[in-house]
Amino acid sequence: MTANNSIPKVGFPTTITEIVSRIGEINPKKYASSRNYIDGSVSYLSPYISRGVLSTKQVYQNLLSRGYNVSNSEKFIQELAWRDYWQQVWISKGDAINTDLKHPQQAVETTKISKAIVFAKTGIEAIDIAIKEFYETGYLHNHMRMYIASLACNISKNHWRTPAQWMYYHLLDADWASNALSWQWVAAANSNKKYYANQENINRYCHTNQTGTFLDIAYDDFETLETPSHLIDSTLPELKTILPKSDNLKIDSSKPTLIYNFYNLDPDWKKETDANRILLLEPSLFEKYPVSENTIKFTLALAENIAAIQVYVGEFNELTKLYTLNHIYFKEHPLSKHYKGIEEPRDWMFSVKGYYPSFFSFWKKCKKELKNNTVNDES
Numbered sequence: 001m002t003a004n005n006s007i008p009k010v011g012f013p014t015t016i017t018e019i020v021s022r023i024g025e026i027n028p029k030k031y032a033s034s035r036n037y038i039d040g041s042v043s044y045l046s047p048y049i050s051r052g053v054l055s056t057k058q059v060y061q062n063l064l065s066r067g068y069n070v071s072n073s074e075k076f077i078q079e080l081a082w083r084d085y086w087q088q089v090w091i092s093k094g095d096a097i098n099t100d101l102k103h104p105q106q107a108v109e110t111t112k113i114s115k116a117i118v119f120a121k122t123g124i125e126a127i128d129i130a131i132k133e134f135y136e137t138g139y140l141h142n143h144m145r146m147y148i149a150s151l152a153c154n155i156s157k158n159h160w161r162t163p164a165q166w167m168y169y170h171l172l173d174a175d176w177a178s179n180a181l182s183w184q185w186v187a188a189a190n191s192n193k194k195y196y197a198n199q200e201n202i203n204r205y206c207h208t209n210q211t212g213t214f215l216d217i218a219y220d221d222f223e224t225l226e227t228p229s230h231l232i233d234s235t236l237p238e239l240k241t242i243l244p245k246s247d248n249l250k251i252d253s254s255k256p257t258l259i260y261n262f263y264n265l266d267p268d269w270k271k272e273t274d275a276n277r278i279l280l281l282e283p284s285l286f287e288k289y290p291v292s293e294n295t296i297k298f299t300l301a302l303a304e305n306i307a308a309i310q311v312y313v314g315e316f317n318e319l320t321k322l323y324t325l326n327h328i329y330f331k332e333h334p335l336s337k338h339y340k341g342i343e344e345p346r347d348w349m350f351s352v353k354g355y356y357p358s359f360f361s362f363w364k365k366c367k368k369e370l371k372n373n374t375v376n377d378e379s
Helices: 015-024 026-036 047-049 055-065 071-100 124-139 142-154 161-170 176-187 199-206 219-222 282-290 294-305 316-322 359-379
Strands: 256-261 274-283 310-311 326-331 342-344
Touching: 015 256, 026 071, 026 342, 055 071, 071 176, 124 199, 142 161, 142 176, 161 176, 161 274, 161 294, 274 282, 274 316, 294 310, 294 316
Parallel strands: 256 274, 256 326, 274 310, 326 342
Antiparallel strands: none
C-alpha cells in the first residue's frame, strides 16, 4: 500500500462570502482530535489570516459567538496564538529572524536545498505526493511542513534559510515569521532540540504503509544517520516574483488614502470611510521575500473584496512623490516600518505583546487573559 491519493486537494475561494462561511465550519473538537492527520479537520484559514483578510481575533470571536468556550476549543485557540506569537517575535527581533535566532544550526553541509526535495523525489511517498500537490495548490499541512523541514535540515543537512525561502515562495499563506521561525524550530536554531519524524510517524499520520526507507529507523538512530546519497545533490532554486502592471491611479487628494499590501487585505478596514484605497506592491519587498505567480494571483483576487481598490507597483516613496496623498493610513507590520503616515494597530487576540523566548511562556500569559475573560463573561 502506498500513499493515499483519495485525499481531496484543497481549494481556496477568494470571495469574502465564501471565506467567512469557512470560519463557520470550524469544529474545534474535531480539530483537536484529528489535526495531526493529513486529512484532519483543520480550518484551511491560514492563507486568509496571512494575507490579513481575517485576523486571529476575528476567528476566535466567531468561535465564542457560536457557543464554544476555552475548555472545548483551547487547542484551536492555541494554534491561532502561535501565529500571533511568531509575529510578535518578528516585531521584536526584526531582520534577526533571517539568521539563526538562538543557536547556530549544527552539522550544516550546504546553504542550498536538496534537489530531491525540490523535484519531489525523496523516496518517501507521502512527502513526494505532498510536494507535487503543493506546487498546484499552494498549501501544505502543518505536519507535512515539519516533515519536509526535518528532511532538508536534519537529514540532508541544508541550512534552513534557502529551503524556507523555497517553501515560502510557493505558499498561499506565505508568512515569513511563521515560516522562517518554524524552520529554525525544526533545525534547532530557534529551539533546543532538532525535530525528527520517522517512517512509522509519517505512515500513521499520512495513511501510508511504506517500509524499508532511510526513515524506517528508531528515533535514537537519527543523530548518527548519514545523509542518503540521493539527497546530497543540492540546488539554489530560482525564485522570482512576477508582479502585475500598475493601474492608472485616480487619486482624489481631498480624501484620505489607505495603503494595503501583501500582509493587509482586510476588506472591513475603515469600510465606511470615503477614501483612496491602494494596494501597494513594492518590488524591493518581493526581491527580498519572493513569492510565486500563483500567490500573487491569489493576492490580487483577494484584493477584489476591497471596494474601489487600485494597484500600484512601486516603492512607497515613489508613490508619494508621484501623487498628492493626504492623511495616509496603514496597518502596523514589520515590513511597513518605512511607510509615512498614520499607523494603526492590527487586531490581536490578546493584549500580550513583546518578545518571549518560547511560545509556552507567551501562551501562559495569554491563557491567564483567557481565564480572566471567561470569568468576566460569566459574571
